[in-house]
Amino acid sequence: MALLEINRLTVDFDGPGAIRAVDHVDLSVERRSCVAIVGESGSGKSQLLLACTGLLAANGRASGSVRFDGKELLGAGDPAAQIRGSGIGFVFQDAAGSLTPHRRIGEQLAETAVAATGITHQAALSEAVRMLERVRLPEARRHLADYPHELSGDMRQRVAIAAALMPRPQLLFADEPTTALDVTVQAGIVALLADLCRELGMAMLLVTHDLGVVSSLAERIAVMYAGRIVESAEASRFLAGPRHPYSAGLLAAVPSLDDPPGSELRTIAGTPPRPGTILPGCRFEPRCEHRQARCRSEDPAFIMQGAAGVACHFPRDEAQR
Amino acid sequence: MSVLLDLRGVTVRYALTGRPRRELAAVNDVSFTIVSGEMLGLVGESGCGKSTLGRAILGLVPLAAGEVHWQGRRIDKLSKKEFRGLRRGLQLVFQDPHACLDPRMTIVESVGEPLRSLEPQLSRSQRAACATALLDEVGLPPELSNRYPHQASGGQLQRAVIARALILNPQLVVCDEPVSALDVSVQGQIVNLLARIRRERGLASLFISHNLAVVAGLCERVMVMYLGRIVEIAARAVLVPAPLHPYTRMLLDAVPRSAPTVRRGSAAVPPADERGNERSMPAVGCAFAARCPQVIAHCHTQRPPLQPMRGGRLVACHRAAEWPAGLPPAAH
Amino acid sequence: MSGRGSLWRDALNRLAGNRAALASLAILVLMVAAAVVGPLLLDYRQDEIDWAHMAVPPFSAAGHWLGTDRLGRDLLVRTLYGLRVSMAIALLATLVSLALGVSWGAVAGYLRGRTDALMMRVVDVLYALPQVFFVIILTVVFGRSPATLLIAIGAFGWLTMARIVRGQALALREREFVEAAIVGGAGTARIVTRHIIPNLLGPVIVFATLTVPQVILVESFLSFLGIGIQEPLASLGNLIADGAVEMETATWILAVPAACLVLLVFCFNFLGDGLRDALDPRDH
Numbered sequence: 001m002a003l004l005e006i007n008r009l010t011v012d013f014d015g016p017g018a019i020r021a022v023d024h025v026d027l028s029v030e031r032r033s034c035v036a037i038v039g040e041s042g043s044g045k046s047q048l049l050l051a052c053t054g055l056l057a058a059n060g061r062a063s064g065s066v067r068f069d070g071k072e073l074l075g076a077g078d079p080a081a082q083i084r085g086s087g088i089g090f091v092f093q094d095a096a097g098s099l100t101p102h103r104r105i106g107e108q109l110a111e112t113a114v115a116a117t118g119i120t121h122q123a124a125l126s127e128a129v130r131m132l133e134r135v136r137l138p139e140a141r142r143h144l145a146d147y148p149h150e151l152s153g154d155m156r157q158r159v160a161i162a163a164a165l166m167p168r169p170q171l172l173f174a175d176e177p178t179t180a181l182d183v184t185v186q187a188g189i190v191a192l193l194a195d196l197c198r199e200l201g202m203a204m205l206l207v208t209h210d211l212g213v214v215s216s217l218a219e220r221i222a223v224m225y226a227g228r229i230v231e232s233a234e235a236s237r238f239l240a241g242p243r244h245p246y247s248a249g250l251l252a253a254v255p256s257l258d259d260p261p262g263s264e265l266r267t268i269a270g271t272p273p274r275p276g277t278i279l280p281g282c283r284f285e286p287r288c289e290h291r292q293a294r295c296r297s298e299d300p301a302f303i304m305q306g307a308a309g310v311a312c313h314f315p316r317d318e319a320q321r
Numbered sequence: 322m323s324v325l326l327d328l329r330g331v332t333v334r335y336a337l338t339g340r341p342r343r344e345l346a347a348v349n350d351v352s353f354t355i356v357s358g359e360m361l362g363l364v365g366e367s368g369c370g371k372s373t374l375g376r377a378i379l380g381l382v383p384l385a386a387g388e389v390h391w392q393g394r395r396i397d398k399l400s401k402k403e404f405r406g407l408r409r410g411l412q413l414v415f416q417d418p419h420a421c422l423d424p425r426m427t428i429v430e431s432v433g434e435p436l437r438s439l440e441p442q443l444s445r446s447q448r449a450a451c452a453t454a455l456l457d458e459v460g461l462p463p464e465l466s467n468r469y470p471h472q473a474s475g476g477q478l479q480r481a482v483i484a485r486a487l488i489l490n491p492q493l494v495v496c497d498e499p500v501s502a503l504d505v506s507v508q509g510q511i512v513n514l515l516a517r518i519r520r521e522r523g524l525a526s527l528f529i530s531h532n533l534a535v536v537a538g539l540c541e542r543v544m545v546m547y548l549g550r551i552v553e554i555a556a557r558a559v560l561v562p563a564p565l566h567p568y569t570r571m572l573l574d575a576v577p578r579s580a581p582t583v584r585r586g587s588a589a590v591p592p593a594d595e596r597g598n599e600r601s602m603p604a605v606g607c608a609f610a611a612r613c614p615q616v617i618a619h620c621h622t623q624r625p626p627l628q629p630m631r632g633g634r635l636v637a638c639h640r641a642a643e644w645p646a647g648l649p650p651a652a653h
Numbered sequence: 654m655s656g657r658g659s660l661w662r663d664a665l666n667r668l669a670g671n672r673a674a675l676a677s678l679a680i681l682v683l684m685v686a687a688a689v690v691g692p693l694l695l696d697y698r699q700d701e702i703d704w705a706h707m708a709v710p711p712f713s714a715a716g717h718w719l720g721t722d723r724l725g726r727d728l729l730v731r732t733l734y735g736l737r738v739s740m741a742i743a744l745l746a747t748l749v750s751l752a753l754g755v756s757w758g759a760v761a762g763y764l765r766g767r768t769d770a771l772m773m774r775v776v777d778v779l780y781a782l783p784q785v786f787f788v789i790i791l792t793v794v795f796g797r798s799p800a801t802l803l804i805a806i807g808a809f810g811w812l813t814m815a816r817i818v819r820g821q822a823l824a825l826r827e828r829e830f831v832e833a834a835i836v837g838g839a840g841t842a843r844i845v846t847r848h849i850i851p852n853l854l855g856p857v858i859v860f861a862t863l864t865v866p867q868v869i870l871v872e873s874f875l876s877f878l879g880i881g882i883q884e885p886l887a888s889l890g891n892l893i894a895d896g897a898v899e900m901e902t903a904t905w906i907l908a909v910p911a912a913c914l915v916l917l918v919f920c921f922n923f924l925g926d927g928l929r930d931a932l933d934p935r936d937h
Contacts, residue, residue: 040504040505040506041475041504153367182366182367182531183366183531183532183572183575183576184366184568184571184572184574184575186575187574187575209504209505210505211505249506250505250506253505253506253508253509254505255508255509255512255532255534255535255538255576256534256576257533257534257537257561257573257576259534259538261537261538261539261541261557261558262516262538262539263538264513264516265508265509265512265513265538266509267506267507267508267509267510267513268506268507268509269510271474271475271476271477271504271507272474272504272506272507274474287506376832379836381832381835381836402840405838405840408836408837408838409838412836413833413836415829415832415833417829420828420829420830421829421830421832421833422830422833423830423833423834423847423848423851423852424830424852425851425852426847434834434837434839435837435838435839437839437843438834438837438838438839438840438843439837439838482833485833485837489837489838
């Protein structure tokens with residue numbers, strides 16, 4: 001049984017103009033594995049994470065099933081509350097936002113450990129030092145007395161990761177963990193996350209728009225578009241040859257230094273659909289280079305073949321790659 | 322080719338809060354020129370002062386030292402009123418299209434607004450016609466022009482922002498991270514649009530970005546900035562294959578060589594300490610010394626000046642002469 | 654205002670979904686209509702004494718639906734007149750606060766620096782004056798009249814508005830679209846009128862709605878103290894003052910205007926809350 005199993009998860013938002021942010025998504029994360037959800041703004045990837053942990057906004061409703069270690073997380077009485085922090089740790093895009101500004105780092109780390117495991121404050125403090133060393137923070141002991149604003153963005157993100165790991169979660173949710181960081185330090189954080197998962201035997205569900213991050217971390221990649229998963233495959237297979245036209249477009253759109261100067265960048269025409277505007281037929285059809293008449297009328301089902309799946313009437317096959 | 326813009330030792334300081342009162346030099350002794358029709362790239366990380374530099378050129382932040390010359394005329398001491406006349410020639414494209422368009426104005430109103438301020442003789446319909454023509458040029462569907470910013474996507478709005486910058490028919494546009502707030506699938510559209518406009522209009526521009534791959538694809542000449550100072554200026558053709566400054570090398574290593582590949586980087590590399598933070602600015606020595614893999618003792622005591630190297634490039638590194646063929650990529 | 658585009662339309666839609674606010678709006682409209690038209694339709698004038706019916710309770714004498722006071726004046730008519738005076742003063746004072754407070758605050762906030770400091774010190778000095786004392790001096794010098802009261806209330810009402818608007822303007826001027834307007838060649842006047850003020854109207858409308866009941870209460874309080882609206886003119890304040898005297902023997906003389914005041918203030922507050930929610934979608 002997988003550590004996290006998401007079945008037909010749907011997230012709706014009420015209000016003037018109801019919005020379906022996530023539409024019948026299936027996904028599972030095995031123990032000790034890293035799964036990445038790739039998508040652009042409004043694809044529903046962040047709402048998916050929030051729904052799994054019962055942190056949706058007040059007017060959001062999640063239906064379907066999310067099982068963590070066999071326990072259902074959706075339902076009345078917020079059953080997800082028990083696993084927040086202890087079973088599942090979080091790393092957000094904005095590390096500054098996840099650390100309390102007016103409290104010292106050592107206190108914040110120790111507090112989560114005390115709350116989760118019931119050890120003494122003194123023990124928790126030395127545990128905090130060990131964890132800060134684990135996230136390669138130089139002179140970890142010295143930083144215990146620092147406030148978050150005294151650190152660089154890079155170091156803050158490392159502290160935020162340490163805070164998430166204090167209760168030793170089995171699964172880490174990482175929502176755009178490198179997006180707010182400078183390009184030259186992103187690789188360091190990515191490598192750190194990979195090392196930590198290996199060392200601690202932890203699984204990770206990574207949400208990002210950055211294919212560079214994904215390619216070096218994830219074993220499995222799921223691409224989301226307009227609330228649906230359109231392709232899911234092993235990372236190496238996916239990167240070698242994506243089958244959905246959207247995945248292929250995303251990969252091609254990353255600018256590279258190997259492009260000759262002055263050449264046109266490959267792009268995907270049009271813009272991502274606004275959340276809530278769901279048309280009949282394939283959601284990617286208006287932007288797809290390979291669309292045909294059928295795509296406009298019939299919504300392609302997500303079909304798994306072995307370890308890979310794609311939701312496209314005309315997936316690109318080996319010959320087209 | 323005439324020199325359009327000429328910066329000489331431009332320095333911008335911000336007062337820091339706290340005691341003792343100190344100042345942070347966001348931009349420090351920056352000099353360069355842009356000739357008409359040239360697209361110059363400026364690369365650096367957040368907090369390195371690249372956006373402040375762009376704003377200083379446009380007279381939006383005062384200089385602490387140095388001079389800005391526009392078409393041979395010194396403009397950094399002009400009053401707000403005197404500067405208004407220059408805005409016809411000198412425009413800015415902002416990073417976040419949602420933030421830089423007034424939420425209570427329709428797209429076509431926002432695009433036409435510069436005309437209203439600087440070409441008051443035009444009638445309302447003339448203004449609208451002008452704006453509509455430009456929206457067409459930047460590829461914004463006409464049905465969007467009467468919408469409000471929150472009703473359009475980031476990519477669509479960025480086209481409108483570009484149209485607004487072009488409506489006065491400027492000679493130079495500062496593009497401040499024009500694609501970094503946009504979705505990956507849309508970024509390329511905007512980059513291609515800027516390249517096309519530049520080709521068709523012969524427009525000069527300063528293109529600011531943190532993504533060296535984007536800059537290298539657009540600009541013939543690239544400047545690299547670190548903590549307020551220019552560390553390397555070189556033609557794209559020599560900078561990308563053979564960077565001379567270790568920081569340029571680091572930026573190049575952060576770009577996927579041919580998408581998608583694993584980025585180089587290791588968890589063992591110590592994290593950057595307090596970048597962009599006043600505490601990290603060493604009073605003496607090279608600002609990059611703390612993060613530099615090629616650091617020598619000399620770097621901590623003496624600041625390397627920006628000096629000319631072979632091929633008309635400028636580099637601020639004591640050791641640049643040691644690697645004439647450029648720094649090799651970091652070992653994986 | 655709704656013509657200014659769909660942000661306003663969205664807000665109106667959200668307001669339409671708020672029952673408490675809508676009900677309050679409906680009651681307010683009814684009250685205004687009653688205050689304006691009501692006295693014309695009734696048989697009594699506000700100072701007309703009915704010698705046959707003095708201090709009768711509601712629904713007990715023909716024609717006097719809400720009873721009469723101890724001088725035999727119809728309480729319904731007097732309450733409607735009181736409502737008219739109270740509301741007129743409240744609305745005028747709110748308009749003064751809108752016009753003066755918004756422009757003062759927007760200019761100070763946008764210009765910052767020395768101009769801002771000077772303009773806000775003026776506000777601070779006025780704040781420091783005791784309002785009741787100021788009203789007493791005014792009435793001594795100019796005599797008691799609704800106009801004096803209006804000046805007294807208006808002179809203070811715009812201060813808080815100016816402070817709120819200045820704070821908003823300070824935040825707005827840092828927004829990128831203002832910088833974009835400067836780059837586009839817009840001058841100060843244009844930026845203040847076209848970019849700053851339209852974008853701070855949301856909080857201004859909310860605050861104005863909440864100012865109305867505040868002013869009504871101040872007016873009532875001053876009239877209650879006897880330095881506001883004077884007999885035989887009615888205002889909610891002096892009606893309540895009258896009623897308070899008879900509280901033990903003829904409760905309704907107090908109850909009718911007091912209920913009216915409570916309803917009025919409640920409705921304005923509900924409407925203000927509703928507007929705040931409607932204009933600030935972040936809460937949803």
